[in-house]
Amino acid sequence: MPEPKIFRIIDKIVFDYSLIEDGDKILIGASGGKDSTVLIEYFAKRKKQNRDNFEFLALYVESGLGEVFNEELKAMIESWDVKIQTVNANVITRLKPNKKMNCWWCTTQRRTELKNYAVKNGFNKIALGHHLDDVLETLLMNALQKGELSTMTPKFKYEKYPVTIIRPLSLVDEKTIIAHAKENGYKNMTCTCTYQNNSSRKEARCRLQNLTDDNYKQKRRLFDALKNIKTEYLP
């Protein structure tokens, strides 16, 4: 059976940006959602191919808001010979007085937990499930709200910590992930917290779809443009 197309797209960026290198110890941020599950499936498959010398672990950072990792999903991931580790970020108890919970803050807390776990346990890379739409939405938000050309990169080295963030799904659009998740019977586990209100990202999603006709080729060209900056033709 040939590799699914989604894995060939991931292969490309792993190669282009050397996302997996000899001796890597990679911590995958597992959220229970489709994106990080694709990531786990890819790493599990790649590990079995014995193409490279690396280790990985999937870490589920509970928010402490009451959500539980879907049992069927867990069983499926274990059928790939992957164990899911769990830590609790207790985002509620960390909240300072008079501060409101929000998606951004919760994400930041869980990211910190992930980073601390990596540093403490000798992981040199953290793999996150951000995909092409996330990358381009962030680009639009940063440009239109901050007047800044920037976004999340496929490979980002923390300055203060001996850890590099990698985003192997940077070239994969969400539609392809959804199709793969359906075909392979991924069980859904959506964020159950009652604090969700990320209108800014929803707006950016809408702008991105209008901008690119929600078309993969156009999104890829927009991504490519970020690597092909002609400064002499910019103000």
Next chain:
Amino acid sequence: MPEPKIFRIIDKIVFDYSLIEDGDKILIGASGGKDSTVLIEYFAKRKKQNRDNFEFLALYVESGLGEVFNEELKAMIESWDVKIQTVNANVITRLKPNKKMNCWWCTTQRRTELKNYAVKNGFNKIALGHHLDDVLETLLMNALQKGELSTMTPKFKYEKYPVTIIRPLSLVDEKTIIAHAKENGYKNMTCTCTYQNNSSRKEARCRLQNLTDDNYKQKRRLFDALKNIKTEYLP
């Protein structure tokens, strides 16, 4: 009477990019449209203010497709103490066999005529009427069609010719120009040729409006983002 806001926006970019410098001989590309007419009005006003030492001439490059510069508009421009020079680009007779006329080709021919006139007559700058929407539409077209981050710049030095292109309307959006044209009774002179079909730009215009809610602040932030490129946060 205070300066109209549009002239203060132009003042800013003229200052930021040194678009008018001591001893400049500037050729304005006059099309008969609202954009280049604003440009002429600005230069005429600025000349009278005696702020800087420069000369300018407005040159109308006829396409040879039968259009005539609107007489009322000409009279209005002459009331600003500006003379309009005319040359003919004869774009039809230059067309090679089997080639179809189109907006891009006609524009290129007229631009060449403008450039030749400047070189022959000792003009060191050519001022063009491209505005903020033009600049951002070109940005989107180049990104989505060519996978390249580039657009028209406020100041661009030709490599092969002793001429610099300047675009003093780069920070002015089209709505502001239209409002100014109405308030000041500019007579319309639209392109009368029958070859117009610039669907690619029309599409980009639509994308830009969706992207920015056709809002000036958002457009300005998008423009600013092009001057604020964080390469470490780009792929």
